[in-house]
Amino acid sequence: MDIIYQPRINREIESLRERIHPPRVCIDNDSYRDCTVVKIDSANRHGILLEMVQALTDLDLVISKSYISSDGGWLMDVFHVTDQVGKKLTDKSLVHYVHQALCEARSSQEISSDTIELQNASESVMNLAIELTTADKPGLFSEISAVLLRLGFNVTYATAWTHNERVVCIIHLEDAAKLGPIDSERLAHVREQLQNVVEARDGEEEGKRVRLRLRSFGAGRNHTDRRLHQMMYADGDYESCGACHGEKKNVSVGRYEEKGYWVVNVRSRDRPKLFFDTVCVLTDMKYEVFHAAVASNTSMADQEYFVRPKGGSNLDNESEKQKLIQCLIAAIERRVSHGLKVDIRTENRRGLLSRVTRVIRENGLSITKVQIGVEGETAVGSFYVADSSGQDVNPNIAELVRRETGGSVVANYNSPYTVPRPLSSGKTMHETKSTTQVTPRFSLGSMLWSQLECLSNNFRPIRS
Incomplete structure (x- = not known):
């Protein structure tokens, strides 16, 4: 040895x-x-x-x-x-x-040292995030965003990855009724409601692999992409x-x-x-x-x-x-997804996330990856969508989302993170790509220009 x-x-x-x-x-x-x-x-x-x-x-x-x-x-x-x-x-x-x-x-700390998991919180908390790991099922993100809207929460940032039939997502929340800490009673209620949604979809056996956490994260130290990797690794994807x-x-x-x-x-x-x-x-x-x-x-x-x-x-x-x-x-x-990338840039309004995910769900599509936040008063993000039956996604979904939300919405098969399927119609991807508007650009880098801090702490709310 x-x-x-x-x-x-x-x-x-x-x-x-x-x-x-x-x-x-x-x-x-x-x-x-x-x-x-x-x-x-x-x-x-x-x-x-x-x-x-x-x-x-x-x-x-x-x-x-x-x-x-x-x-x-x-x-x-x-x-x-x-x-x-x-x-x-x-x-x-x-x-x-x-x-x-x-x-x-050089002064950075590990994520775990600046992120507190809330088990039976008895006090109000600031900077609340939901972390969810579960089986990937069509419509899951739509149901979660609808529940949060009904419970009166603003989503200030949301991101999700899917891999090997599993999904991890991180959603940052604010109380829509008032600014400031979220009390323990509301924390317990949102945990219960989300747990019910996930368990109802997954069934008893799958529910054993569900991990739902409420976390209070510190300022400037919580790196979302790294946390997504950690969650997927812990889940054994x-x-x-x-x-x-x-x-x-x-x-x-x-x-x-x-x-x-x-x-x-x-x-x-x-x-x-x-x-x-x-x-x-x-x-x-x-x-x-x-x-x-x-x-x-x-x-x-x-x-x-x-x-x-x-x-x-x-x-x-x-x-x-x-x-x-x-x-x-x-x-x-x-980080790589199959399907169609839908970029969105529109006015930040209450219920935006819930409306977008509902349109995607009602058209028989599932979300394989998402990242959405805001720049000033504008909501900016990307949704990667796939057809649940394995067929190619019609780029016209971008127009349906635009009608629901307004602003600029573009369908794009040529994302560096996307592995597209061959088109059954025989057309090339360039022939089907929407060219009606300029693709909006959203990235961590553009928001870190002004201050080198955690993206989520700089977001204004998406009122959903």
């Missing part, structure tokens, strides 16, 4: 080292013609790589290449980045925000990702005997936030990344990681290796 020496470092000493030697961030626009190079030197600790990647992706930057080296108490990371249209970062204010975000990443999927996605785990590393290789179709998703699952599975090289060429991305389990582990454990492969495949797949 191999024994790997890993010194135990007291957290107070580690924190002192970070204060004495804060991160050095160098933003280089001269070395390469087609990209900006971001170089970071910093004291090393578990999770800091994820925080760096998270800071860059939250600003809507595209990471085309990265080189990671952190074998020891210090890290040296290099990222080749561009903006969303492939240009270098020449805007001085954006460069300033990148520098600020990366420096602030990766268990259905078999060996055949691993071959398809080209995910492999080998052994580097000389240094005692596991060598993780991932080759897959490139898309936004792929690097973040991979590093997220490695971090949450308690793997330390000592070296890594990431590059994307045309439509494909290659990632190579040299890792060890945190605290040491038997690297010959075959079941652990297979679990890591399955979890990486799941991390790649979770």
Whole structure:
């Protein structure tokens, strides 16, 4: 059995080292013609790589290449980045925000340390969020939004992912009747009503896998995408990702005997936030990344990681290796959806979310992914919809949603997060794509321009 020496470092000493030697961030626009190079030197600790990647992706930057080296108490990371249209970062204010975000990443805390689960809350709470994990059934999101509207809650932010017939969603709430804390009686009532909706749909046997939580989240620390990954992982959505999927996605785990590393290789179709998703699952599975090289060429991305389990582990454990492969495949797949993307930008009005989801449900469609929030007085978001019978979704659903909500609504098959099905009519996707309006753009990055805080805490309410 191999024994790997890993010194135990007291957290107070580690924190002192970070204060004495804060991160050095160098933003280089001269070395390469087609990209900006971001170089970071910093004291090393578990999770800091994820925080760096998270800071860059939250600003809507595209990471085309990265080189990671952190074998020891210090890290040296290099990222080749561009903006969303492939240009270098020449805007001085954006460069300033990148520098600020990366420096602030070192003081980030784990989500669990700043998020409180409410079991039998006896006091009023602020910043209430619902977290739900259950079986994916058509119409579920519509019923949940209708219940919340009936109970008198405003939805200030909502997001949901589906994968392997499971769904996780996070919904942030406000009391529509008054601003301020939500009392314990209302908390108990909303928990009961939502539990009834989910259990009625899932039945007794499926209901055993339902996880409904009410949480009070702290300011500026609750990263939604990471939390969705954690919820899916806790639910075991990766268990259905078999060996055949691993071959398809080209995910492999080998052994580097000389240094005692596991060598993780991932080759897959490139898309936004792929690097973040991979590093997220490695971090949450308690793997330390000592070296890594990431590059994307045309439509494909290659990632190579040299890792060890945190605290040491038997690297010959075959079941652990297979679990890591399955979890990486799941991390790649979770953000990708089949079907039609419907972008919406409209006036923020009470009941908006409930109306949109009702129209989708009444037309025999199911929601495979959603993210919606507000910018000023405007509600902005995206719904990914699929036909429950497996047929292609008619893009005219965008017009039906527009009639119900007003504003700009666009159907788009060409999202980087969408894997479209072949069209049965024989038409190409470009022939069926709606071109009546400009696609509205919603992203975390656009909202983090003005302040580098949690997106949900900056939202004004969607009055639904």
